[in-house]
Amino acid sequence: MNFIEINDVVKRYSGHTALDGVSLTVPQGCIYGLLGPNGAGKTTLIRIINRITHQDSGDVLLDGRPIVDEDVTRIGYLPEERGLYKKMKVGEQIVYLARLKGMPKSVAVKEMNDWLERFELTEWRDKKLEALSKGMQQKVQFIATVIHRPQLLIFDEPFSGFDPVNSEQLKREILRLRDGGSTILFSTHNMESVEAICEQITLINHSKVVLQGNVAQIRQNYKKNIIAVSLAGDETLPQCDGMFTVMDDKPVGASGEYIKLNDGVTVREAVSWLNQNCNLTGFSEVLPSMNEIFIETVTSKQ
Amino acid sequence: MNKLKLIIAREYLEMVKRKSFIVITLLMPLLVLLVGGIPVLISQLNGGGETKDVIVIDETGKYAAALADNDTYHFVALRGDTVTDARAFYEKTDGSSEAMIVIPRDIDSTAVVNIYSEGTINLSLREYVAGRLSDTISQARIASYNIPELKSIIDKANVDVTINSVKWSDDGSESESSTEMAMIIGMIFSMFIYMFVLMYGAMIMNGVVEEKTNRIVEVIVSSCKPFQLMMGKIIGVGLVGLTQFAVWVLVIGAVVLAMGGVSSVGVDAGASEDMMAMIMSQVASVNYLPIISWFVLYFIGGYLLYAALFAAFGSAVDQASDASQFTSPIIIIMIVALYAGMGCIDNPNGPMAVWCSMIPFTSPIVMMIRVPYDVPAWQMVASLALLYATAAGIVWVAARIYRTGILMYGKKHTIKDIFKWIKQ
Numbered sequence: 001m002n003f004i005e006i007n008d009v010v011k012r013y014s015g016h017t018a019l020d021g022v023s024l025t026v027p028q029g030c031i032y033g034l035l036g037p038n039g040a041g042k043t044t045l046i047r048i049i050n051r052i053t054h055q056d057s058g059d060v061l062l063d064g065r066p067i068v069d070e071d072v073t074r075i076g077y078l079p080e081e082r083g084l085y086k087k088m089k090v091g092e093q094i095v096y097l098a099r100l101k102g103m104p105k106s107v108a109v110k111e112m113n114d115w116l117e118r119f120e121l122t123e124w125r126d127k128k129l130e131a132l133s134k135g136m137q138q139k140v141q142f143i144a145t146v147i148h149r150p151q152l153l154i155f156d157e158p159f160s161g162f163d164p165v166n167s168e169q170l171k172r173e174i175l176r177l178r179d180g181g182s183t184i185l186f187s188t189h190n191m192e193s194v195e196a197i198c199e200q201i202t203l204i205n206h207s208k209v210v211l212q213g214n215v216a217q218i219r220q221n222y223k224k225n226i227i228a229v230s231l232a233g234d235e236t237l238p239q240c241d242g243m244f245t246v247m248d249d250k251p252v253g254a255s256g257e258y259i260k261l262n263d264g265v266t267v268r269e270a271v272s273w274l275n276q277n278c279n280l281t282g283f284s285e286v287l288p289s290m291n292e293i294f295i296e297t298v299t300s301k302q
Numbered sequence: 303m304n305k306l307k308l309i310i311a312r313e314y315l316e317m318v319k320r321k322s323f324i325v326i327t328l329l330m331p332l333l334v335l336l337v338g339g340i341p342v343l344i345s346q347l348n349g350g351g352e353t354k355d356v357i358v359i360d361e362t363g364k365y366a367a368a369l370a371d372n373d374t375y376h377f378v379a380l381r382g383d384t385v386t387d388a389r390a391f392y393e394k395t396d397g398s399s400e401a402m403i404v405i406p407r408d409i410d411s412t413a414v415v416n417i418y419s420e421g422t423i424n425l426s427l428r429e430y431v432a433g434r435l436s437d438t439i440s441q442a443r444i445a446s447y448n449i450p451e452l453k454s455i456i457d458k459a460n461v462d463v464t465i466n467s468v469k470w471s472d473d474g475s476e477s478e479s480s481t482e483m484a485m486i487i488g489m490i491f492s493m494f495i496y497m498f499v500l501m502y503g504a505m506i507m508n509g510v511v512e513e514k515t516n517r518i519v520e521v522i523v524s525s526c527k528p529f530q531l532m533m534g535k536i537i538g539v540g541l542v543g544l545t546q547f548a549v550w551v552l553v554i555g556a557v558v559l560a561m562g563g564v565s566s567v568g569v570d571a572g573a574s575e576d577m578m579a580m581i582m583s584q585v586a587s588v589n590y591l592p593i594i595s596w597f598v599l600y601f602i603g604g605y606l607l608y609a610a611l612f613a614a615f616g617s618a619v620d621q622a623s624d625a626s627q628f629t630s631p632i633i634i635i636m637i638v639a640l641y642a643g644m645g646c647i648d649n650p651n652g653p654m655a656v657w658c659s660m661i662p663f664t665s666p667i668v669m670m671i672r673v674p675y676d677v678p679a680w681q682m683v684a685s686l687a688l689l690y691a692t693a694a695g696i697v698w699v700a701a702r703i704y705r706t707g708i709l710m711y712g713k714k715h716t717i718k719d720i721f722k723w724i725k726q
Binding site: 014051052053069075077082084086087088100101144 | 305308309312316513516517518519520521522523524525526711722
């Protein structure tokens with residue numbers, strides 16, 4: 001069951017095309033990554049889903065039906081450029097934003113208290129926002145995004161501005177929301193977080209979809225037959241020009257050697273050759289990181 | 303609709319709860335009363351002060367008696383012959399007197415008197431001396447013609463016309479009206495519209511810019527329509543202004559009434575109290591209901607028109623300081639309207655008055671000044687219709703600028719860009 005379906009959406013601004021025939025589907029309960037360099041059109045797509053702007057052509061379906069203005073109450077949106085009223089008290093601010101999303105006041109107050117407790121912010125409830133540290137403000141913003149129990153959560157660079165401890169807490173909360181049935185659309189440059197929590201991605205570049213699919217599958221598709229090999233003791237890897245080449249550039253801090261199999265050589269053949277010719281202790285296939293795939297895809301299409 | 307109410311409530315409460323708002327709302331009437339009350343206070347202080355000695359040297363020997371003592375001055379008449387050296391004469395006294403007046407022998411023909419003093423000569427002393435001597439000398443001159451009954455003839459010939467303005471109501475009854483007071487009240491309302499539009503217009507603009515630079519605007523418009531946010535702000539801030547206005551009227555009204563009550567049973571009914579009582583009766587004679595009704599109508603229309611412009615301009619800039627290129631034309635129009643209004647006082651039904659009270663950008667200010675002069679009904683209706691139609695149009699255009707502008711960061715926008723947004 002797909003929660004969001006975007007079919008062939010086009011959006012033009014005077015002078016340039018922000019989205020050019022973009023299609024994607026986000027299954028219910030999925031954590032979906034929306035990737036792309038700056039200016040690729042991610043924010044425009046997110047704004048279209050949020051009903052802030054409207055597409056020139058194409059369809060956006062939410063839960064199987066064309067999206068309408070009232071659907072914004074089912075969406076929680078954390079924009080990349082965060083912002084709240086600096087002079088407003090934390091509690092009043094969260095309740096106000098929850099009520100704007102259609103939540104009754106009494107429910108909003110109760111939820112707000114629960115969330116503040118979970119983030120250890122209860123004592124700050126009646127303080128003005130400007131009195132809080134940057135990290136605490138980010139947490140308040142997160143609460144304001146999720147308090148009305150939206151079925152769809154849209155996070156634009158959610159981890160920017162968080163320290164590692166808070167990032168971890170945020171990640172846990174996001175997974176908890178997913179387990180609670182929410183569908184999550186992520187827009188980010190942080191490829192480590194994509195590998196860690198996204199199940200599927202769409203990569204947009206120059207207003208077009210250039211890569212789409214399951215994260216594990218994409219990494220399989222982009223693998224370059226590189227294998228990390230470690231040998232017993234201080235044994236060195238023998239050369240075998242017919243089968244593989246030893247790579248000079250390997251990730252910083254990686255132990256052992258990296259070899260690249262020649263075309264046509266299977267992993268099976270390589271293992272048996274190495275087993276015969278040296279004292280093999282470790283052998284693992286290296287999948288490309290999403291970071292590498294991102295850079296390769298974006299630069300090759302330019 | 304519900305969201306609009308929420309936004310209005312937030313805008314209203316956030317502003318009304320601010321300390322600066324509470325302070326200004328309470329201090330302003332006090333300030334006005336203080337400024338109005340200081341002259342009265344000062345005159346009372348002066349009246350209660352010590353009397354000062356003034357030396358009078360009367361070379362004629364006829365006029366010293368004309369300078370009777372008053373509350374402030376005690377005149378000490380010294381018989382003197384021709385004073386050749388006033389300074390030397392003064393130095394022979396003990397020096398405690400405030401000033402020395404020399405009435406020369408030939409005053410009947412020259413009508414010139416010298417007042418000497420070591421300090422600045424008080425205006426009230428000059429006026430008092432000039433007034434008393436003028437009267438006495440003209441009496442003496444009249445007497446010098448030796449024409450019998452001349453004094454009474456002149457007294458009869460002197461005419462002082464008093465104007466009694468009587469207004470006919472539609473039902474045929476007559477009532478004393480005070481056009482001056484109605485005009486002053488019209489001007490006060492007109493000034494109020496001017497101040498209010500500029501002050502609260504700037505507040506709206508700053509609010510929009512603040513939301514934009516805070517980046518909260520993207521969060522809000524993912525929950526409601528930009529139009530709701532804009533109108534919520536305009537209405538909320540407008541209600542704040544009306545609240546402030548109501549507080550001012552209540553406080554000033556209460557204090558003025560209280561003062562009026564005190565002065566009518568005042569212990570010593572001096573000239574200032576008489577004046578006060580007259581002003582009070584004039585203030586009370588004005589028919590407020592139509593003036594206030596027109597004020598509310600013009601206020602709402604004018605405020606909507608300008609507030610929408612301010613909101614649109616706020617959305618088109620990144621910082622309030624960048625907005626001056628858009629706001630200075632508004633301020634110039636407002637100032638022109640104010641001067642046009644002042645000009646209308648002389649000729650409230652002249653062509654300039656009529657035209658400026660039709661043009662929606664100036665009509666709220668100019669018409670408030672014309673209202674006391676019985677403007678034809680068709681002009682009121684036409685002017686209001688034009689004002690509201692234009693305000694609606696401006697709100698529509700502003701909404702289109704606003705919804706695009708609030709999401710455009712980091713670039714200065716020209717008028718040309720803004721026209722593009724309207725067409726989008």
